[in-house]
Every structure is written in structure tokens, then in C-alpha cells.
Amino acid sequence: MFSPQRVERVSKERLVFAALAGQPLPWEAGHELSGWRLRPDQTWQHVVYLGIYRLDELFEVLSRLFGPSPESYDERPAGESAVAAFTVDEHGHMLPDSLVLSSCAVATGELLRTRRVRTDLLSRLGAATEDLDESLQKRLPAVTIESEDGEPTLVSGVVDHRLLSDYQKVAVQTAGVDAALSFGDIRIRSQLVVRRDEDEPVANECCHGCNRPAARAANHDFLNSPIMRDLGRVAEKIDKGDVGVALRDYLRPETDLATTGRVDVRDRIDAVLAATAPRAVPAGRWPSHPEHALALNQQLAVSTALGTSAGILGVNGPPGTGKTTMLRDLVAALVVERARRLAALTDPARAFTGRQQRYVTGQRTRVVDVWQPDLTGFEMVVASANNGAVQNVTDEIPAADAIDDSWRERAAAADYFPDIATALLTGRPDAKQPQVVEQAWGLVAARLGNKTNRSRFLNTFWYHKPDKSRKGPGEGHTWSGMLAVLKGYEQTVPDVGWSMAVSRFRAAEARVEAVRRKRAEVYRDVERREHPENHLADLRHAVKVAADAVESARLRHGAALDAERERAAEADRIASALQAGAERDARRRAAAADQTLATAERQVEHLSTGRRATAERTLWSCEAELSRWLTAQAAHQRAQPGPWEWLRTLGEAQRRWSYHDGQLLAGVRQAQVALDAARAERAAVQVEIDVVQRAVDTARRQADEIRRTLAAGVPKPQVDHAPLTAARRTVASAEQELSTAVRTHRAAEDAIRAAEADLSALQARLVRAASALGRHFPDPGWHADRQRRESAALWTDREWNEARSDLFLAALALHKAFLRHNATRMRRNLQAAMDLVGGDAPADLAPEAALAAWQSLFFVVPVVSTTFASYDRVFGHLGREALGWLLIDEAGQATPQNAVGALWRTRRAVVVGDPLQLEPITTLPVRTEQAIRTERAVDEQWLTGRTSVQRLADRLTPLGTWLDGDGNPTWVGVPLTVHRRCDQPMFDIVNRVAYGGLMIDGTGTDTGARDRFQLAYPTLPPSKWIDVAGTGARGHWIPDQGRQLDRILATLAELDFDMSEVMVIGPFRDVARELDRRARRYPGLVAGTVHTAQGKQAEVVVLVLGGAPDRAGARRWASSRPNLLNVAVSRAKRRLYVIGDRQAWSPLPYFQILAAALPPQEPVRR
Template sequence: MFGPQKVDPPDRERQMFMARPGQPLPWEPDHDLAGWRIDRDQAWRHTVYLGIYRRADVFDVLSQVFEPDQDSYDERPGGDSAIAAFLVGEDGRALLNSEVLSSCAWATGEVHRSQGCGPDWLALLQDAELDFSAEWRDFVTDEVFPGDEDTPPQYVPRVLDFADLMRCLEIAVGAAGTSAALSVTDIRIQSQIVARRNADSPGGHDFLNSFIMSDLALVAEQTAKDDIGAALRDYLRPATEIPTGRRVDVRDRLDHVLAGTAPRAVPSGRWPSNPAHALALNQQLAVITASGLLDTTGLIGVNGPPGTGKTTMLRDLIADLVVTRAQRLAALPEPSGAFTGQRLSWRTGERKRVIHPWNPNLTGFEIVLASTNNGAVQNVTDEIPAADAIDESWQEHAAEVDYFTDIATALLAPGPKAEPGKTPAAEDPHGWALVAARLGNKANRSRFVDNFWYHKPIDPAADDAWHGMWSVLKTYEQTPPDSTWAAATEEFRTAEARVEEVRAERAAVYQSLDHRSGLVAGVAGQRQAVAEAGQRADAARARREDAVDAERVHKAEADRIALARQAETEQAARDRLAVAEDVIRERTALIERLSTGRRATAERKVQSYEREAADRWTAHEAHQDDPPGWGEIVRTLGGAKRKWSRKDKWLAKQVAAAKQELTEAHQELGAVQTEIDAAQRDVDAAAYEVESVQRMLTAGIPVPDVYHEPLVTARRAVAVADEELTSTVHAHADATSKLQALEEELAVLDGRLADAAAALGRHYPDTAWWQDRERRELAALWTDAEWNTARSALFLAALALHKAFLRHLPTEMRQNLQAAMDVVNGEAPRDADDEAVLAAWQSLFFVVPVVSTTFASYARLFGHLGREALGWLLIDEAGQATPQNAAGALWRTRRAVVVGDPLQLEPITVLPFRAEQAIRREFDVDEQWLTSHTSVQRLADRLTSLGTWLPGDDAPTWVGIPLTVHRRCDQPMFGIVNAVAYDGLMIDGTAPAAGERFAATYPTLPVSKWIDVPGNAAQGHWIPGEGVQLDRILRTLATLDFDMSDVMVIGPFRDIARQVQTRSRRYRGLVAGTVHTAQGKQADIVVLVLGSAPDRPGARRWAASKPNLLNVAVSRAKHRLYVIGDHQAWSPLPYFKVLATKVPRTDPI
């Protein structure tokens, strides 16, 4: 809201006129413009700016309401703006719906009135805009038909004169409410030549307000509906939700860098630069990381310090994207497969446009290069298609492809507008291929359409005649293709096969390196294993020796015990022998006694009792044999029987008693014999014992086996130690064998890798690559001249295939591109089908891979497109862009590569810091979105996992993938910026040859120095004494016939810029202005005029508060830096003290 567009000062040469009473207006017949001759298809259109005011006045009003920080220095914005504007046709009538009320002027009036800001501002602003439009429309029109119930009234604009313009000014002042806040009286009119067909169209112009305000409103509305893509969603992510733990510092984690730049990841396409000049390592890492987004969505940040090859990096990314689309194109059996077969259309007046939607597989490659800085995008899109953007070695090949070289050359011509039929002048830059184009503002778009599409030569037969794309495609329609689609795709595949063949070779080396890493680790591990196995074997051997020693000790103990027991056994044997001999003697004597004594007696008893028993038995038998007869028994009446029976019983008793006595005698004899037998047995046993003992003693008592527990334990320990020793010895042998095998394998592999290292040279990650940062980062890995040649050839083959596609489907492409021209020129109907508009854009991007625009023009250029409609957004100089600038572009994009440097110039803000803080608090906006504190680059960097840390204001700052090889500045400039801003991050890759040639060409030029001019007298921040020294320098250069376009004179303050810009009128080509004007530029010589009022130290503190300003100023200088300023006042300040130590001080000349 507080970022109004500038209104240029009056300048008749640029058709900017001041409206004055009594003087003709530009549409009136007495004005000078009436005499201008323009083509019949052209017309004048005029922009009327009502109420010119100084933009600094807005700053002053805000500073009065929001008390400024006394310790800070906020420089006032320069230039003028207006409180309202509208368009007037060549007939002097206002173009209805072209009126614009300045939101900045209205808000300034509102702040002044309410002494603050409020949440209902947007609604109040809309009311004011509606009031202004209604009152202005009523005034500038006449009612020609009053209307009725069925028909609204019709109003026709009337011709306006000076008095009418003054009344319009009054209406604007009333609607804006600025009468008390801003002093406005003047009216300016900008006159422009436009195509007659567009002359009466208001075209949706907003001449005054922030270019992005309406787009921000759209994005906010869609975001509230969650209609938001990954790129913008990531961009808006709160700091607390960013996974900072995943960050990888590429200066420390070389393993990640090596893996991230492996051959498999190297893009197939490459820009046609010198094959021997590979990208720097981090340039390659950035390209690979960006290319990796193709299969996904999101954004990455690339930190590009000055002179580190941001454009070079982007060119390789562009080349790879073109190749990837060509790979998908080559996969089509027929070119018609590129379209879905559907037909869309719209009407523009009487013209019907037919659009063929694309196969989704061929979309997503649209590349938009955007920046806040028009010069930045112009530089890149002019550089990419220029003939000197490719190496001489590729010129012939590129000429053979001839990717619409004439059109590319025409688009590079410096003219402000297209000149139909004109052939580019010989001194104009020449193109090599139609790979990029400037769009953006209306003038650029019209110029592009005229040259790219409609151009026809005045003399078609002329050698240098060339045709626009419409004529080219018409010719293609009338002429069959030179070759079949199959042949065209085969040529591409042949080039692709060569790239993949070399990739496979490099991949094999990489895999061998990867294998070697494992192998080296394996050898180291195996050596450790061998050492450990040896240690274990030695330990086992020592333990065995200890066990054997212990066994020996315990064996001796056991032997002593055994000998003692042997002696005990021998003594026991002798004791047994003595006992046995005693037994023999005792028992033999007993036997003798028993045999001669009791046994003899018992034997005699037995003999006696046997005779007695026999006699008694015989008597009994005889009695038995002589019983009484029957007669005697009868005669005696049985008495004889009874007598015989009594005697028989008595005799039987006598026999029994005799037997009893005999038995007892026998028993007595047996008992004695038993004693004798027992004694004899004892004698026999004792005799046996004596014999055994005597044999034992004769033979000798053996040493007994003794069970000695310590010995048993010791012997078990020895057995265990033996087993362990055997095992460890075998293990050591096995480990040694494996080590030998690994070392032999490593030796063979090292031999192969040595050959690869010799072939690849600095593109091979040898030991020095890991140890020497400069060696490592100067050149990307694997991309030697052989592979670079194949990859660049593939890019040219991809362009050839794209061109062949146009040859095969010229009608479809002509129809689609015609629709695209409507869109680019703003002639497509507002209600055109979104899908049709997108297909038209996709067709243009198919032919022209890259288009550029500023963020200011982005919404008007791509207003028809919705969320994630386009494939790629490349943001250049993103450190200068406020966070809000990129929101609309990111919303419409799937992938974004954000390139810039937060340590160069920061976003320019027109609000005092205190005012910005007050507005932020009122609308509850997080401080991270303050335009004065952050940038698109910083927001992207925080989301990028690959990066590094750089010094920050209060703490180190994380930046995305850092480009580190600087190839612009000689010393001392390189050393200054590297120390001031980058903590030694950058590596000096500047070839000395250019500096040596410069010194040889201008031997009298002094070396870089600081001319000390005390700031005694001042005009604002301009020190006249410094101007004297500047003039002497410029005169000296002029006498040397130095090309002044290679000289830059800059200063930190606008007072200085105004003074030095007057010198640019005297010295043609001299670049002069504030340091901000130098961003993105370079010169052989830079003169830094420091200025600053002696009594305003806050201004100097502001200039030295951050490294950014000094970094930009110094890094513009390639060969010489001359500083003019008060050495005593500036040299103690932060960053400038580094400048003072590296640039010698001299007195004024």
C-alpha cells in the first residue's frame, strides 16, 4: 500500500509533459505530437497523472506520526508519484475503467487524519475508490441516452481540456483525502505509441499502486480456502515448523556432497559452454538439487555471492530441463501424442482461436525467470540466447541446429519497440538460439509479439531476411518435414546414448570408489582383526604357559603325595608281612597243639564210642533176632513178651545213648578239626600274604596314582588353553589370509582407480579433494571434457528435436501460439477458458523455454493462471525482493529455485521502520514478514536443507547451497568482500590473465586506493571536496581514452547519486548512482564516493550497520577500486575498518 510506483519527471524526449494552463495538451492539434508521423496501425495513448507529490513527503508524514528511532537512519525514497491517474485516447477522450486512485496517497491521508492505522483500512480504501470512480466518470462523460426501465443510460466520454483535468484533480484530492497531508498541484501526461487495435482498451492498468497488491489479495483468498501449492505452502511455513535438524552443512559434510554429485545424479543436459570448463562443485550441487525437484514440488534456495556464477548455474538447469522434456518427446511413437486430442477455443472479436491441450507428461517444464530488478531479469534473458553465451567450439553445431537464431537475434535488439521489417544491425547483439525472451511489462510484451510472431522482412529475397514464427510455421505447413519423426527421435536417442555410455563409465568409477571406501574400511578392519586375533593368540599362548606352569607345580605336589603314599604302602606291606609271619607261627603252633591234644583225645573218644555203639547195636540186634515165641508167650501169659519188650526198650535206649555219645564225640572232633582247619587257612592265607608281599617287595612298590584336585583343575585349564590356542592360531591365520586377499583386491582396484584419476584429473575425488577446499570446490566431479561434450551435444539435440516437432505439427503449434500471442498481448478474453490459456502458455514455453518478468508485471502476465499452473520459477536477485513480492508467482508455480544473496543489497522499503512495526502489530503479522528485516532469499534459505552458516547481525545465518568460487574481482576487492561478508566462504577463482592485461594496457593507472578527503564542508551528504577528486579521476581516465561504460561511480546516499549522475552526461556510458543502481552490474573501475554530512553520524552508522552496502559496492570492481571519503570518519566503522586495512590511504591528488 505504501509502495507507489514512480512517475517520471517531465522529459519531452520521453514524451512526459507537464500540463500547464494556456499550453496545448498532447492530444490537442497544436501540440508537438500532432506533427509526429506514426504507422497506420499505431496510435497515441496518454496517461494522465493527477496530483504529483514527492514520495519523500509520504515518508515524512509517516515519520511524524510514528516517531522514528533516533539511533537509526532511514533514507527517504526518491522520485514522485501521483494521487490518481487515467488513460486518454488519441481523440482526447478518457478511457472509461482506466481510472486509478493511489492507495498510498489515500493511506497517507488516512494516517495523517487518524494519527495511526486501523484494521478497517481495506474496506475504507475500497469505498474511496468507488467514490472516485463514480464522481470521475460522471464528470468526464456526457449522458447521450438517458435510458428507461429496460435500458441503462449510456455515457460517452467527452474531449478533455486543461480545466477538465484540474477538475479531475480536485475529484482525486477529495477522494484520497490528501489535502492536509500532501501538497499536490501538478498534472503530468505520459504519451505512448501503442498498437491501434489496443489503443482504446483500458487494459487493466494500475499506474500508481503496488503492482502486487491485487495479486496478494487473490493469493490470500485462495490460501484461506487451502487452495495452495507446495512451493507457496513451504514458503509460508512458520519458522517453528522448519525441520532444522535435517540441515546439512556442505562445508563440513563432504560425504553428502560426494553422494549428492554422483554420476547418476549429474543432469543429462548441459549448456554449450567450453567442455573443459566444468561447473564449480557447488554450482553442480545446486543444479542437481534443483533438477531433483522435477519429480516433486517445492523450492530451494541458492546463495550466490557476487561473481560466483549464478547465471552459469541457471543455464545448466535450463539445459537439463529442455533435455528432460525432449526425452519425453522422443518417447512418443508419433508427434501427435504430444496433445490430448481435445480442442479448446475462444473468440477475440471476430477471431476464433483454436487451442490443442498438451499431454500432461510434456508439461511442467515452463520456466519463468523473475525478479524485482528489471535489469537483473533482462541481463539473464539477454545473456542466455546471445551468441557469446555459448563457447566458440559449439558455434558451428548450434548453427547447424539453427534453433530460430534470427528470431533470437531480433529479440536481443536494443530498440524500445518493434520495427516491422527491420533487419537487426550488424552491431546489435546476435543470438544463437531462441531459448529465452523478455516479457513482463507491456512494452516488452508488445515488442516480443511483434518480433517473435508477426515479423516479416521488407525484402524477403534479401540475404539477411528473416521471418517471425507465424511465417515459419506457415512455411512448415506448406513443406513436408526433411525427415521422419522416427529419424528425428533416433538422432536424439543417439546423443542420449552417448551421454549414458559415459555416465555408465563414470558411475563404474564412482561405484569402485564407493567399493574402495568399503574395501579400505574392510582392510583397516581386517588389519585390526589380524592384530586382535594375534593378540588373542598371544594371550591364549600366555594363558597356556601359565596353565602348564600351574600344572607343573601341582604335579610336583601330586608326586610328593604319591611318593609318600608309596612309602606308606611299602611300610604297610612290610607290616602285613610281619603280621602274616606271626600268624603262620601262631597258627602252626595252634594246629600242632590241637592235633596232638584235643584232636587226639576226640579221636579216641570217637573210637571208643563207636565200639560201644556197635556193641550195643549188636546186642540190640541179637535181642531183636530172639523174641519169645508164641508158645512161650502163651505159656507165660505174655510175661515173656513183656519181659522181652522191657529189655528191648532198654537195649534201644542203650543204643540211642551210645549214638548220642558218638555224635557228641564226633562233634567235638569236628570242632577241633574246624579250629585246625581255620588255623590252617589262616596259615595258608598268611603264607599267601607273605608270598604276595614278598613278591611286591621284590618287584618294588609302584608309585600310586594320586587324585590331586588342584592338579586335575590345572590339567583341565591346560586342555582349555590348548583348545583356545589352537582356535586363536587358526583364527589369526584365517584373518591374515583374508587381509592378504583384501589387500590384493585393493591393490587391483587402486590400479584401476589410478587410471581413472589420471583420465578425470581434477574431476576425480582423490585424497586432495577431501583435504584441500580450494582444490575441491573449483571444479565439479566427474564432468570432464568428454562427458561435458556429450551432455552439451545432447542439449543441442534436444533443441533440434523440439524444432523437428514444430516441423511435424506446424498447424497445431501455429494455432496454439497464435492464442499465446493473444494472452501475451493482453487480448485474450477475460473469460477465456483457464485450460485453454494454460495450453497456450505451455505452447510458448515449448518453443521458448524461458521467459522473464519482474514481479511487478507477473500478475498481469499470468493473471489467467491458477495454482501450480507453471512448472518452474527461477527468482534472481532474491535478496532484494520483499517476501510479499514472490507470493503470487509461487502460488502459480510447482517448483522454485531462489537465487540471491542476503549479504548484498536488501529489499528497498518506503516505510520508516517504526511505521512498519505499527502496521504489523495492528494486523497481527509475525515479525518475520517485515520487509525491512527479511527477503525472498532469506525465506527460501531457511527451507533449504543443503547449505552453510554465514555471519549474521546477531547470530549466524543459514543460507542455501552456497556458490563459492568467485571469478570477477582482482585483489584487494576479493579479499575485502570475502572478509567483510562471507567469513572466508568464497574461493578466488579469478584468472590472473585479465588483470595482467588490464595493468599492461593502463600501466599509469594507480593501484586501488582510498583518497582521504576530510569532510569539512557538505551539501547534504555530498562533500564538494570529494567531487573534486572524482573529477580528477574521470579526467585522467578520459585522457587515457578509457571506455567509460567500464567505469562506475557510486555512493551510499541519494545526494551523492544526484551529483555523480551529472558526470554521466559529460562522460558517455558512465554508470553513476547509488550503490543500489550497481546491483547486478560490474565494471573494470569502481569509484566509491562515501560522502555523508559531518554532523550526521547516524547516516554513516546506517551505511556500516551491515556488510551489504560495502559488499555490493566493492564487488562491482573487477580491476580497480578508488574510494573517496573521510578516512578518519569512516575507517573505525564496522566493515569499513576492513576496507581501510586492505586499501592504502593516500592524500588528495
């Protein structure tokens, strides 16, 4: 809201006019523009600015509102803005929807009215704009006119002086600043636009003249922050979780950052060596001089960027350290990688998915073919808050002097549309005056961004047609734009088949990879070489340890054997004692056995002659008794009475017989029992005899055995002697230990012999590699010598550099071959891209169609540039992470908010800048910004005056180092350290002032340029400080210092010095205004504040310090940080002349170093 855009000052050269009473307005008859002769397709549009106010006055109003900052001395913004603006056509009719009301003016009005920061300022702005538009329309009734096609058209009335004055009053009242600010003239900026002829058909495509139509207002957010709308859009996306890696990381709070993984590249040389290994070196390289390799950290940045799939890489780029050089190699790498994927296609038509997107613009239907995902993600956008920065990058890349002379022939053979590129570099093809033709070598980059750049690109790149009748830049305009080129391709058969084009690329690629394999082998040798003597010492130590172990094992083995023998003797003595005891026991047992045998034999005899005889007699007696009873019984049975006897005796005889028979039976039974008992007794006696007999037999055997043992002798017993068992185990262990020690010793000796042989072979290979690679080889001195180490990347010697650069040019040739084989599809897609470039694509165009169109343009032109201010207008149709790469230059000057939209649309971002150069400039006083921050509950880290895009990127980058430029250690991303711009003493000054000795002086490699300068200007004095205190002051301007400056400029003019190589700068605007007056006297001279010098350089720089003698606080502000002095001094390539009060400035921080480095000189008085 508080980012008003500046309105240009009145300048007839720039077609900016004041609306002065009594003088015709630019659309009225009598104005000088009415005499211009225009082409039939040209007409005028005029932007009218109402309520012109000074930005420093606005700053003061806001400062008074919230209280001035005690540190605010010369922070006030310069320039003017306006409260409102609108556009009128060539006749003075106000164009519909062209009114813009300043968000800053409305927000300031609200602050003045409510004394607080409203959270709904955007809606308040919208409502105020509608109110103002309604008020203006009421004052300007519509009229009906006849259009060019004869149809009646309703337009607004013609704007005149009276209406303009009325409009201005209404505008400032609507904004609410009518009482707070003073307003100057009404200002009008006129511009030529091209009429559109919607009816001219060209193969269903747009024709030349497809620029923005005159009936529509030029796209302008010419008063408000150009990023305001896009920030709102992205904020809504973030609220819905629609955010990619890069922006998510960018917005991460400090408390969520993981800083433990940071690697300081100044300390961790091993990490740098690994990160720049041959495998990490990209296949493609810019066609610069083959001997001019990237510096080590440049290569580190390129390799690290290419090794990430998403996110942000911060690169610290102090002045003169080759930021563009680094970015060019990144460009070459990405072009080659895309070509590799192209080469994998057997049919170039397979680069597209087969899906098509269609949309209607005007009366035409566009068809867009969707790309295969593998061929996307290589889009490169260079963006910056500084228009000059992005222009420098994208103008330098295609310029002819961007490639080395040794590549001109090869680049010419690639023939990558150099005529179109040259025309884009030269300027407008329809320019009135002859222009200096800046030759280009190839169409690898182009400026987009603002409307002028986009229109010029559209007309030059796409629609240009040969016009041999015209003379001037571009060799009589005999070249054709891409539209005509592609149509020509459609009508002819490619002279080189796709397979042949791929084969040529593959051949170049094979050369690169063959060298890579050789470099990788050397790298592996280098890894093995690290601390080789330590390795050999370790092996020698291992041999000694093994030998000692063998000796120890032998001693332990001998001791174990001795101990075993002692324990064996002990066991033998124990066994002998046991043997003797056994013999005595045997004799005792023999005697006992004899005694037992005798006793048993006596028992047997006793039993046999005693009890057994008695038992047998008893048995015989019982058998006889039984026999008698049985005989008696048998006789009795025979005497049994018969029936008659029974009858005769009436049974008496029978009864007597039965009675006697019973007695006989009882006798028999009793005798039988006695017999059985006798038999049992006899058997029992026999059993006892058998038992005793067996005892006799056993006793006899035992006695016999004992006697035999005694006769044979009792053997010694096997003794289980525990100490002997332990000793034997010890012996076995010692034998195993000795065997192992001997094997280990032999292995160690074998290892050291092998290592010595390997080391000898390795050293021989490394010697050959060192000889072949020279300064690109990390020999032992490389680690110790930082200047040598960081001055050139490893491995990238002439052979590999030539192959890689050749591969880049082969990649461009393959891209061009692809265009020949896909001419129709590419023409259709590029036509859609031109709709987007020209602003003619539908607002609701499908993101997939827009993306495919942009991808097609990036296929042809790998790099385009834009400022952050124009990013939304260029890429507004694209969604999250749509584009592959964002390359942010001069990121230290960009406020954090600037990059949000670009980061949201990008997968990978390389952020290059320097927090120790000039920081973002804000139009908002510090306390006003703090009040807004507090009201919106925003963390202090997002204050625009406290941080930058660079600082936010650096904190996310794990590879980097610490800088202590202003006394507070600051972590920066990959540091580019080799400085190749400033001679001494300027280099030492900035290196001490800002970088703590981080930078390395690389200017020694370009002694030719220094010698040529010295030869051309031998009388030019060395750098010095001209001590001028001055007797009077006008603000911060010291006239006496101005007189010394005049003498210096006059001397340079007398030497016929190229004044475009002279820069005069100062820290204060009072000084800058006076310097600007000198610039008008010396064409080409660059003059202004130090801020305006950022990104520029000159052979000679004059720093005019100025500084009101009574305002010491202003000098303290200028010396509060190293940034201002760092930028001022680092602009100077050969000479630095400081004009100022040495006594007042030299005690101040950083200026002490300046004073110590520059000898003082009294002013020349004449």
C-alpha cells in the same frame, strides 16, 4: 497498500510531458506529437497523472504520524508518485474503466483521519475509486461521435486544462491528503499503441496487429502495488487450503522449522561428495567451454534442485560467483529431460492427451490441445523484483557469446530459431533508428513481464513477416516469426522422420550415459578408497588378533587337557576304591548267600519230613473215613424199605430208615469236609515247600554268581565324576575355539592378501582416473585444499562436458523436429499463448486451456522472465502449482510479499540471492510498518524491512552454511563461493567485510582479461583511497570530493577509456544527484546511489563517500551493516577509487577493512 509506484519525471525523450497552462496537451493540435508520422495501424494513448507528490514527503508525513525511527537517516525513498491516474485516447477522450486511485494516498488519508490502521482499506479504496470516477464523469459529459465504421459511438468529452485542474482537486480531496502533501504539476505519459483489425481473417487465427486495441486502456496498475490484487487472490486460496508445497513451506513460521537436519557444506565434505556423485550430474549441460566446468557448489545447487520434486531451494550467490552460469546448466538439464521423454514417444502426436479446450476471443474460436502430464513441469520462469536482473538473465542466455566458440557450428546445425532470438535481443523491429544487432545463438529464453516486453515479444516472436525491402537489424528482416514458420511446416513434409530424429538424440544420449557409467565406476572406487590404510591396518590388526586368539586357544586347549587328565586320575582312584569295596561286598554276599542257602535247604527238609508227612497221613485218614461213610451210606440205600414195608409198619420203617439215612449223610459230609481240609493243608504245605525251594534255588544261583564273579574278578565301575565331566566339556570347547581361531586366522590372512591385491588394483585404477580426470578427481589432496576443491565440480571433465553439451543441442534439435511433426497443434496452442501474452485471452478462460497454451510456449522457449510486479498480469490465468520451475534472481532485494503469487503457481523454486548485499527497499517508515503489523497481528519476521525472499528461502534449505557478515550468524542456502569478477584488493575487501573468508578467488583462471586491461591502460594507478575531508558540504555532498572525481573522470577520458565501463556511486542521494550530473557529461557513465548499482559491474568504480561532517549518524547508518559497502566494492572488476574523509570513515565498522586494504593518497590540488 503502502507501495506507491513511481511516476516518471518529465522527459521529452521518454514522452513524458507536464500539463502546463497555455501549452497544448499531447492530444491537442499544436503539440509536438501531432507532427509525428505514424503507421496506419498505430495511434496514441496518454496516461494522465493527477496530484504528483514526492515519496520522501509522504515518508516524512508517516514518520511524524508514528514517530521517526532513531536509526532512519537516508532511508527515505526517492521519486514521485501520483494520487490518481486515467487514460485518454488520441482525441483526448477518457477511456472507460481506466481510472486508478492510489491505494497509498487513500490509506494515508485514512491514517491521518483516524490515527489507526483500518483492516478494510481495500474496500475503502474501491469505494473511493467509485466516488472519484462518478465525480469525474459528472464534470465530463459524454458526447456522440462517428466511429471509423460510420456508426455513432458514445464517448466522454474531451479533457482540457480546466478539467485536469478540476480533476486534480477532486482526486486529492477524495483521497484525503489534500492538506498533508504538496502537489506538483499534472503529468502525462504518451505511448504508441497498435490498432486492432478484428475483421482480418487468417486461417481462423489472429493476424498481425493483434496487439492491445487502441480503444482499450493499456493494462495498468501504474499507481498501486502491482502485487496487491494477486496477494488478495492467493490469500483466499490459502484460506481454502488450496496451497502447494513451495508456498506452504515459504509461509512456515520460524517455530515450525526443522533445523536439526541442516548440513554445513563447509564441514560435511562427504555430503557434498555424495550429492554431486555422477548419478546426480544432469545429462544436459550448457554449451560452454568444455574445460570450464561448474564450480563444485554450483554443481551441488543444480543437482540438489533437480533432485527435489517440489519445494524451495535457496542458493547464496555473492557477487561474481556465477549465478547465471549455474542457472544455464539447470536450463540445459531440464530441456534434455523433456527431450528424453519426447524420445520415448513412438508417435509425436501422442504428446497430447486427445482432450481439447475451446474458447472464443473476439470473433474467433481457439482450440487448445492438452499435453500429456509427463511432458509438463519443465516450464521455467525467471523472476525478480528488479527488472534489470531478469533482463540480464534472459538476455544473457540466448546471446551468442553465452556459448563457447567451439559450439557455434553445432549450434548452427541445431538451428534453433536464432533469427527470432536475435530480433528479440536487438529490440523493436520497427525502431526508427538503426540498432546494434546483438546476435543470438538460439531461442532458449525471452523477456516478458511488462506490457512493452510482451508486445515486443508478440510482434517479434509470433507475427513478424519477412520484409526484404527494409534494411537494418536482422539482415533485412528476411526471417519469419513463429506463426509463419509453423504454417510453413504445415505445408511441407518433415525432411527428417520422427524415428530418425529420436535416433540422433538417442545416440547423443548414449554417449553421455556411457561416460556416466565410467565415472560411476570411478566414484565407487573413490568410495572404497576412503581411508584405505586404515582399512589395511584394521585387517592387519585382525590378523594379529586372530593369531593371538589361536595361541590363546592352544594354551587353553593344553590346560584343558591337563585338567582332564588330572580329573581322570581322580576318577580312576575312586573307581579302584569302589572295586575293592565291591569285592569285599561280594565275599560278604557270597557268605550270606551260602548261609541263606543252607537255611532254606533246612527249611525244605523240615517241611518235607514234618508237616508234609503229617498232612499226607491226615489226608489218608480222611479219605478212609470218607470211604467208610460212603460204603455205609450205599448199603443203607440199598436197605430202604419198600411200599409194603411202609404199609406194614405204617411208615415207621420208612421213618427209621430216613433218620438213619440222615445220620449217614451228615457223616459223609463231615468226612468230606475233613478230607477237603486235609487236602488243603497238604497243598498249603506244598506251596510253602515250593516257596522255600525257590528261595533255595535263588540263593544257590546268587551264591554261584558271586563265586563266579569272585573267580573272574570284580570290574572297576564307571564313575560319574562331575569334575571330569566338566573338564571334558572344557576340552571340547577349547578344541572348538582352537578350530575357530585357526579358521579365523586363515580367513584374516586371506582377507589381507585380497585387500592388498584389491588396493593395488584400486590404486592403479585411481591413478589412471586421476590422470584422466585431473582437477575433476577427488584425490587425497582434494579434501584438504578447499580452494582446489570448490573451484571445479567433480567428474565433469572435458569428455563428459562435451557429450553433455552436445546432448543439450541434440535435445533442442529434437524439440524443433517435434514442432515440424506437430505444426498444426502447436500453431493452435501457441496462438492461444499469444492471446495470453498480449492480454487478449478471456478473463474467464479455463485454467486448463491457459496452462496448455503456456506449456506450449515454454516448449518452444524454455525460459521466460518477468518481474514480480508483472507476474500476475502474465500468468494470472494459472492456478496452484501450474508451472514447473521458478528461478528467482536477486532474491535478497525482494520483499517477502513479492514472491507469493509466483510461488503459489510453482512446484519448484530456486531462489538465488545474497542477504549480505542490498536488502529490500520499502517506502514505509519502520514505525508505520510496525503499527500496521501490530494492528493486523502479523509476526515481526514478515516486516518488509527486516527480511527478504532470500532469507525466507535460505532458512528452508538444509544444505548451506553459516555466514557471520554483520556479527549475527545467518544460515544461507547452498553457497556459491568461487568469485570470478573482482581483482585484488576488491576481492579481499568484500570477502572480509561480508563473507568471513567464505569466497574463493577464481579470477586467476582469467589472466588474459587482466593482462589485456593492464596493457591497454598501463598508466592507470592502482586502487586507492583519496583522502578528502572537504571544507564545506551541501547536505551529504562534499564539493571538494566532487573536484577529485572530476579529475579522475577527466583522466579516464584522456585515456580514451570506455565510459560505459566506469561507475561512480555514493551511499547518499545528495551525492548521487551530483554524480548524475557528471554522467550527463560522460555518455555511458553509470552513476547513482549504491542501490542503483546492484546487479551491475564495471572495470573501474569510483566510490564517493560524501557525508555531512555534522551528521555522524548518517555515516553510522551507512556502516551499520556490511551490505552497502559489499555492493559498492564488488562492482569493481579492475580498479576501485574511494574518495572520502578517511579520518571520519575509517574507524567505522567494515570501513576499517576498506581503509586497511587501500593505500591513502592526498588529493591532487591544482
